[in-house]
Amino acid sequence: MSALIRGTIFVLDDNIDTDQIIPAEYLTLVPSRSDEYRKLGSYALAGLPERYGRFIAPGEMTTLYPIIVAGENFGCGSSREHAPIALGAAGVKAVVAQSYARIFFRNCAATGELYPWESQNRLCDEFKTGQEVSLDFAHNQLVNHTLNQVYELKPLGEVGPVIDAGGLFAYARQTGMISRS
Amino acid sequence: MGMTLTEKILARAAGRSVVEPGENIWVEVDLLMTHDVCGPGTIGVFKREFGANAKVWDPEKIVLIPDHYIFTADERANRNVDILREFAQEQGIKYFYDITDRGNFKANPDYKGVCHIALAQEGHTRPGEVLFGTDSHTCNAGAFGQFATGIGNTDAGFIMGTGKLLIKVPATMRFVLNGKMPDYLLAKDLILQIIGDIGVAGATYRTMEFAGETIEQLTMEERMTLCNMAIEAGGKNGVVAPDATTFEYVRARTSKPFEAVYTDADAQFYSDRCYDVSELEPVVAKPHSPDNRALARECQDVKVDRVYIGSCTGGKTEDFIHAARILKGRRVKVPTYLVPATQKVYEDLFTQKYDGQTLSEIFLGAGCIEPAAPSCAACLGGPKDTFGRMNEPEVCVSTTNRNFPGRMGEKTAQIYLASPCTAAASALTGYITDPREYLA
Numbered sequence: 023m024s025a026l027i028r029g030t031i032f033v034l035d036d037n038i039d040t041d042q043i044i045p046a047e048y049l050t051l052v053p054s055r056s057d058e059y060r061k062l063g064s065y066a067l068a069g070l071p072e073r074y075g076r077f078i079a080p081g082e083m084t085t086l087y088p089i090i091v092a093g094e095n096f097g098c099g100s101s102r103e104h105a106p107i108a109l110g111a112a113g114v115k116a117v118v119a120q121s122y123a124r125i126f127f128r129n130c131a132a133t134g135e136l137y138p139w140e141s142q143n144r145l146c147d148e149f150k151t152g153q154e155v156s157l158d159f160a161h162n163q164l165v166n167h168t169l170n171q172v173y174e175l176k177p178l179g180e181v182g183p184v185i186d187a188g189g190l191f192a193y194a195r196q197t198g199m200i201s202r203s
Numbered sequence: 204m205g206m207t208l209t210e211k212i213l214a215r216a217a218g219r220s221v222v223e224p225g226e227n228i229w230v231e232v233d234l235l236m237t238h239d240v241c242g243p244g245t246i247g248v249f250k251r252e253f254g255a256n257a258k259v260w261d262p263e264k265i266v267l268i269p270d271h272y273i274f275t276a277d278e279r280a281n282r283n284v285d286i287l288r289e290f291a292q293e294q295g296i297k298y299f300y301d302i303t304d305r306g307n308f309k310a311n312p313d314y315k316g317v318c319h320i321a322l323a324q325e326g327h328t329r330p331g332e333v334l335f336g337t338d339s340h341t342c343n344a345g346a347f348g349q350f351a352t353g354i355g356n357t358d359a360g361f362i363m364g365t366g367k368l369l370i371k372v373p374a375t376m377r378f379v380l381n382g383k384m385p386d387y388l389l390a391k392d393l394i395l396q397i398i399g400d401i402g403v404a405g406a407t408y409r410t411m412e413f414a415g416e417t418i419e420q421l422t423m424e425e426r427m428t429l430c431n432m433a434i435e436a437g438g439k440n441g442v443v444a445p446d447a448t449t450f451e452y453v454r455a456r457t458s459k460p461f462e463a464v465y466t467d468a469d470a471q472f473y474s475d476r477c478y479d480v481s482e483l484e485p486v487v488a489k490p491h492s493p494d495n496r497a498l499a500r501e502c503q504d505v506k507v508d509r510v511y512i513g514s515c516t517g518g519k520t521e522d523f524i525h526a527a528r529i530l531k532g533r534r535v536k537v538p539t540y541l542v543p544a545t546q547k548v549y550e551d552l553f554t555q556k557y558d559g560q561t562l563s564e565i566f567l568g569a570g571c572i573e574p575a576a577p578s579c580a581a582c583l584g585g586p587k588d589t590f591g592r593m594n595e596p597e598v599c600v601s602t603t604n605r606n607f608p609g610r611m612g613e614k615t616a617q618i619y620l621a622s623p624c625t626a627a628a629s630a631l632t633g634y635i636t637d638p639r640e641y642l643a
Contacts, residue, residue: 037404039610041610050272052243052247053244053247055247069609070608071615094404098404099434103356103357124408125339128358191357200365
């Protein structure tokens with residue numbers, strides 16, 4: 023785990039479902055194949071309505087926004103693991119949302135692709151895409167450098183070490199739950 | 204203190220006498236289901252983590268069902284079905300419902316169609332068991348008093364290798380529905396009503412247990428519709444207590460023994476809601492969220508470009524019978540797409556009769572588009588050449604389950620979720636229409 027992640031944010035509203043995160047037409051890409059994994063990343067958030075602007079610039083494979091700030095129920099809908107994987111492959115390190123859909127949250131931990139932080143308060147109305155923030159893992163805080171404000175986050179809890187390890191299998195091996203071979 | 208049905212299933216699967224909501228427990232898995240969209244990735248995780256020569260934990264407890272992107276020229280989609288086939292052969296997977304001749308699905312007797320309905324029809328949904336599937340609508344099987352929920356590829360890969368999964372015990376929200384169902388209401392109306400009340404995150408991390416005299420009167424297919432959409436409220440699983448209706452359905456399809464469990468009288472619920480169904484009216488979920496509920500009759504000014512009847516949620520035999528009740532002897536005003544969930548449902552359209560005519564005669568007589576090959580089709584958009592896919596910013600009334608932006612293809616398309624009765628009535632007028640206008 024990095025003690026600090028700094029970068030520009032991409033801001034979204036409530037109920038960003040898995041079809042908006044990775045539209046179903048791209049689910050033919052198999053995430054366990056490295057070339058298709060990268061390609062999935064290039065389609066991350068391709069299903070968003072136009073008003074949000076582009077998450078990935080035309081012709082690019084990855085995003086300029088390593089942190090997403092969102093409202094409630096982020097990742098609702100399908101169980102497709104392609105969703106956290108597409109975000110991770112695009113270069114997203116963390117999402118800071120008010121709340122998550124259950125399967126998406128679980129898939130973040132299982133894959134170790136990104137950290138699903140929960141904010142204490144609603145940030146998505148106040149924050150704007152392109153603002154500069156730091157995620158402070160040691161203090162459970164999000165610092166918005168543009169607004170010059172500090173915001174409290176809920177502790178990551180049990181999923182933190184799983185994602186630090188690189189996902190469910192890596193964690194299970196590290197902690198002796200399954201054999202190391 | 205008593206336990207709920209879900210807690211009892213999970214306690215048994217964990218080898219314990221008691222579990223409580225919030226506990227993290229390891230459960231033994233009775234069945235793992237995956238399909239062409241998530242199967243190849245799951246197999247990839249399994250091989251990466253357990254080795255190229257690893258064997259699955261039990262080849263009789265894995266069900267592989269190609270169903271999502273079947274009738275498409277998309278090469279990668281076709282390759283993904285090939286990956287399932289190779290894996291099934293390599294591992295000796297007992298239940299693989301293959302399709303090799305895409306040009307004529309009827310030439311593939313093993314091909315079933317939409318996984319959730321195929322699981323039920325093939326006898327894989329059994330009371331008291333634990334089913335995980337790499338699809339969010341796996342909760343469909345809760346209709347049989349089974350614990351069934353959706354998971355990602357990594358968790359599924361873990362199960363493939365170990366037969367176990369670490370899960371959190373969900374608290375149960377009970378929904379008690381009483382009263383006689385009016386003939387214009389279907390289970391789809393009930394679940395859209397409930398989701399409208401609690402919201403798309405109203406049951407996150409929790410079980411939705413449906414009980415009451417109305418539920419006891421529902422057929423298995425209607426119970427499936429109800430449980431299928433638990434995920435649209437964020438629920439981990441939906442469940443109905445098994446009864447004579449359940450046992451009759453299951454025993455006609457499998458000889459495998461099972462043990463039904465029931466919620467104790469003194470079980471604790473996270474919440475308890477009661478409905479008198481005789482007071483409810485046909486509803487729709489407006490764009491772009493399944494909880495954006497409105498009465499169908501309040502939307503009569505909404506002009507409709509097409510109607511879609513299909514999917515695990517709304518493409519079962521009874522869904523088509525209900526549509527036929529409305530469409531018989533009348534003509535649709537907008538293109539009306541029919542996608543039977545499974546090959547069995549497809550056959551039923553040509554053999555089951557309503558009021559003297561087969562369902563397909565009724566539909567073709569009404570001017571509907573000929574029934575398509577069974578698959579998930581346009582419910583989730585899919586490759587551009589998918590049957591019924593929304594490729595224009597049009598308005599669709601659909602019996603499917605989800606209407607977030609882009610769900611059926613084009614992101615500015617507007618999807619109104621509705622029951623088969625409301626969808627059929629809307630096809631007749633070209634506007635969203637309360638089915639009571641056609642059910643005198």
